[in-house]
Amino acid sequence: MAFFKKLKERMFKSSSKIDEGLDAIVNDGGEEEEVVTEALAHTQPAPNPIPEPEPEPEPEPEPEPEPEPEPEPEPEPEPSVSTPVKFDVDLAGPLTEESAAPTEKKGLLGRLFGGGEAKTVIRRTLDDEMLEQLEELLITADMGVETALRVTANMAEGRLGKKLSVVEIKQLMAQEVAQIMEPVARPMPLYAKKPQVVLVVGVNGAGKTTTIGKLASQFRAAGKKVVIAAGDTFRAAAVEQLQVWGDRAGVPVLTAPEGSDPASLAFDAMTKAQEDGADLLMIDTAGRLQNRTDLMEELSKIVRVIRKKDPDAPHNTLLVLDATTGQNAVQQVKVFQELADVSGLVMTKLDGTAKGGVLVALADKFGLPIHAIGVGEQIDDLAPFDPEEFAAALVGAE
């Protein structure tokens, strides 16, 4: 729950983009409606229930053959789902005869008892034009055309012609996004195997080093013994940075001289991790995509070498992606799937970008497990991926 608050704050750029877009869409052709809120319920102006896809069949008042001669006054047929009255009822509790009374009566009653407060909310009828606008908005949030189409089509199912407010659209959107992401939300699997080898791949600057540091710290806090191998031997700065993270996490970092063979370092690290009885060995790698053939050769050599020690290694190949690259991340997944046997994704830098929607596109397109998300540069700014929380933070829903 605490992380959700942080996630919402950090994903402000993505959610405010969607927020502003939704305001413009609903205002364009929407109509003001008056709703009555309970004074003590500090809710959004219009937390009307989202219209259900299928209209509920009206409950037929069954004429019960009562043995006792007690003529019960039957309730009036219910008002339509999207009236302000229903909203009041929902806030007040279960539907009762009194609470199902028409709007004016309820509003008056509310006012008489000092509890009702009239507010206006803008609702727009969901039609093809509005759907197209919603789709465009999601595309600008980097969700990609196909995924944006899928989300809006699911939102529309059984709801065309219904009136929706911004708050309701957000809830609906969050619901559909979460549904797409649910199947891929899986923490990195931990095996009994010692050491479990985690190969970390991704382009330069994606956040590999930072992610390794954060993960190492979390595993260590969970009582795991971790060893890190600074496999990007081509950049002295990368090695130094990893050492800093290792120190922070209290985890040993194995390094090799600049320009030396990363596979040889990986082999040494594997030997050390085995000798030390480490639970996890995390291997950082270079990310120079400019020369794909070299990179592929380098990665496959690392894999070949560590397999001499354990034929099942690496047990996980994590692809780290930078959210600020937006749709470009889609291309990166394709390329790294060719270069390595990617088993899961970590998306970094979801803070400070309006392109968070790309993670939805990745979930939809590749179905690869999403293990964690990064929302800052501090050691505790990496969290397991929770689809509902992510979806709500992305669209700015409660």
Ligand SMILES: Nc1nc2c(ncn2[C@@H]2O[C@H](COP(=O)(O)OP(=O)(O)OP(=O)(O)O)[C@@H](O)[C@H]2O)c(=O)[nH]1
């Ligand atoms: N805002 C933010 N910055 C991040 C996040 N993750 C990493 N960074 C920053 O991104 C920059 C690059 O991160 P690194 O971990 O060095 O990336 P790398 O993939 O190891 O890059 P190379 O060492 O160049 O291969 C650093 O300045 C990090 O502090 C995140 O979740 N949010």
